[in-house]
Amino acid sequence: MKDLLRAHFEKIITLTDSEFEYISSHFTHKKLIKHQFLIQEGETVKNEFFVLKGCLKSYMIDSDNKMHVLQFALPDWWISDYHALYKQVPSSLYIDPVESAEVLVISLEDKEKLCNELHKVEHFFRKKTNLGYVGLQQRVLGLINTDARDRYEQLIKQYPALFQMVPKQLIASYLGVTRETLSRLYKNPK
Amino acid sequence: MKDLLRAHFEKIITLTDSEFEYISSHFTHKKLIKHQFLIQEGETVKNEFFVLKGCLKSYMIDSDNKMHVLQFALPDWWISDYHALYKQVPSSLYIDPVESAEVLVISLEDKEKLCNELHKVEHFFRKKTNLGYVGLQQRVLGLINTDARDRYEQLIKQYPALFQMVPKQLIASYLGVTRETLSRLYKNPK
DNA sequence: AAAATAGTGTGACATACATCAAATTATTTT
DNA sequence: AAAATAATTTGATGTATGTCACACTATTTT
Numbered sequence: 001m002k003d004l005l006r007a008h009f010e011k012i013i014t015l016t017d018s019e020f021e022y023i024s025s026h027f028t029h030k031k032l033i034k035h036q037f038l039i040q041e042g043e044t045v046k047n048e049f050f051v052l053k054g055c056l057k058s059y060m061i062d063s064d065n066k067m068h069v070l071q072f073a074l075p076d077w078w079i080s081d082y083h084a085l086y087k088q089v090p091s092s093l094y095i096d097p098v099e100s101a102e103v104l105v106i107s108l109e110d111k112e113k114l115c116n117e118l119h120k121v122e123h124f125f126r127k128k129t130n131l132g133y134v135g136l137q138q139r140v141l142g143l144i145n146t147d148a149r150d151r152y153e154q155l156i157k158q159y160p161a162l163f164q165m166v167p168k169q170l171i172a173s174y175l176g177v178t179r180e181t182l183s184r185l186y187k188n189p190k
Numbered sequence: 191m192k193d194l195l196r197a198h199f200e201k202i203i204t205l206t207d208s209e210f211e212y213i214s215s216h217f218t219h220k221k222l223i224k225h226q227f228l229i230q231e232g233e234t235v236k237n238e239f240f241v242l243k244g245c246l247k248s249y250m251i252d253s254d255n256k257m258h259v260l261q262f263a264l265p266d267w268w269i270s271d272y273h274a275l276y277k278q279v280p281s282s283l284y285i286d287p288v289e290s291a292e293v294l295v296i297s298l299e300d301k302e303k304l305c306n307e308l309h310k311v312e313h314f315f316r317k318k319t320n321l322g323y324v325g326l327q328q329r330v331l332g333l334i335n336t337d338a339r340d341r342y343e344q345l346i347k348q349y350p351a352l353f354q355m356v357p358k359q360l361i362a363s364y365l366g367v368t369r370e371t372l373s374r375l376y377k378n379p380k
Numbered sequence: 381a382a383a384a385t386a387g388t389g390t391g392a393c394a395t396a397c398a399t400c401a402a403a404t405t406a407t408t409t410t
Numbered sequence: 411a412a413a414a415t416a417a418t419t420t421g422a423t424g425t426a427t428g429t430c431a432c433a434c435t436a437t438t439t440t
Contacts, residue, residue: 060331068335070327083324115316119309126305126316133319134273136326137260141250143333144366145258147396167417176334181397183419337426357387371427373389385438394429399422406417 001029004052005104008076012127013120023114023121027104032056032097038079039095045084047105051075054101055165058093059173069174072098072162078128098166148177149185191219194242195294198266202317203310213304213311217294222246222287228269229285235274237295241265244291245355248283249363259364262288262352268318288356338367339375 002024009015015023027050032038039045041061049056056073058081070093073079084091085108115122142151152175156163162171172182192214199205205213217240222228229235231251239246246263248271260283263269274281275298305312332341342365346353352361362372 060335062335066335068331070331070334082320083327086320086324115313119312122309122312122316123305126312126319129316129319129323130272130276133323133326134276136323136330137273140326140329140333141258141260143330144260145250145252145256149396169417178398179418180399180420184397187419339426359387368428369388370390370429374427377389381440383438383440385436387434387436389434390432392430394427396427397425399424401422402420404417404419406415408413408415410411410413 001052002027002104004076005050008050009124013124015120019118023118026110026114027106030103030105032101032103034097034099037094037096038103039081039084039091039093041091041094043084043091044088045081045091046109047107048078048080048085048111049073049095049103049105051077051079052102052104055098055162056095056101056103057098057166057170058095060093067173068176069170072159072166072170072174074159074161078132098170143176148175148181151175152182152185191242192217192294194266195240198240199314203314205310209308213308216300216304217296220293220295222291222293224287224289227284227286228293229271229274229281229283231281231284233274233281234278235271235281236299237297238268238270238275238301239263239285239293239295241267241269242292242294245288245352246285246291246293247288247356247360248285250283257363258366259360262349262356262360262364264349264351268322288360333366338365338371341365342372342375 005024005027006015006020009020009023029052032054038047038049038056039058051073052075054075056079057069058071058073058079059067059069061067071079079095081091081093081095083089084093111125115125142154146154152171155171155175168182169179172179175182177185195214195217196205196210199210199213219242222244228237228239228246229248241263242265244265246269247259248261248263248269249257249259251257261269269285271281271283271285273279274283301315305315332344336344342361345361345365358372359369362369365372367375
């Protein structure tokens with residue numbers, strides 16, 4: 001069950017059995033059903049989540065009660081409200097599964113402890129955040145310089161799996177358009 | 191001249207004189223005039239830059255020859271094409287000063303070496319990227335859920351200094367609108 | 381100081397996307 | 411299987427922002 005986590009670490013660093021056992025002892029396993037929130041707006045955030053199964057989403061609700069998806073997280077990826085977690089301010093996001101899901105939970109405190117105790121764990125997380133940073137930067141560029149149709153086409157190319165698992169209104173929200181607009185985009189290809 | 195760099199590190203970690211001297215020996219100082227590029231599209235990217243003076247911008251040029259500003263970097267901040275740097279692909283960005291500027295240059299190779307040799311340097315950069323990640327996440331939320339006027343108002347609140355140093359057409363580009371639209375936004379306040 | 385260049389502002393018009401309302405289809409729950 | 415709920419599609423209309431053209435103002439350069 002924690003094999004996926006080990007493989008995940010070992011894409012970047014190598015670990016002995018005992019090192020991995022020590023690391024993984026700081027994670028707890030959690031099964032989630034639809035509408036079971038890991039994080040809700042206003043809460044203090046203490047944990048970070050590594051996805052084993054299913055798909056999670058993080059999103060905010062704006063003043064007009066509209067939902068805006070910030071992130072999807074598929075297996076082998078991490079999710080949390082990092083703004084709230086790192087700056088210790090109340091969360092502005094909700095995080096819950098798209099359908100059902102399974103995650104491994106680690107507290108920020110334990111993560112920092114591990115980073116402190118094991119240089120290579122700190123190395124791992126630095127590399128990981130670097131990749132996350134690059135991904136977000138690409139997303140910003142996409143939002144700034146391409147129209148909704150291009151963003152849509154890029155997304156299906158990059159994550160075809162999403163289109164099976166995730167309702168189109170959530171994908172529309174992630175792309176920054178309404179579900180009506182998304183519907184029209186792929187009904188009337190270029 | 192490297193005082194700013196030391197202060198920058200010591201916001202997160204503590205360093206002895208000899209440690210700092212060792213670290214800073216990997217940086218070289220560079221003065222830049224307007225239109226002097228640190229990075230151009232298509233190039234291989236080897237370095238990262240720490241801003242001492244002035245203001246730099248990173249931007250892409252799209253297929254219609256329009257410029258899109260990804261980032262401004264004021265003193266005490268870092269800039270590079272991280273996508274190109276970390277993934278070792280040709281750059282899709284240009285980076286040059288808004289007016290004139292001074293930077294400290296470090297190669298990715300040296301940075302990785304330092305991270306490897308000194309755990310606390312790796313810790314520093316992990317924390318730093320985490321903050322960068324959070325900043326980008328906030329920017330994505332802004333692009334997805336607020337209109338140009340709100341993004342504009344948030345930006346002047348957060349970085350009033352930019353509005354002295356940076357032509358408004360660059361600010362418009364950073365916000366994802368045309369200069370004409372930005373002009374109309376602040377001519378006709380809400 | 382004149383000339384050249386870079387930056388900004390304004391009007392007329394075009395367009396991508398949002399909004400609202402309603403019909404249709406798919407999926408869950410009982 | 412029926413009923414309830416969730417997701418998608420479609421049409422009519424509104425609005426924010428883009429585009430183009432040109433005038434105006436600053437700032438460099440000669």
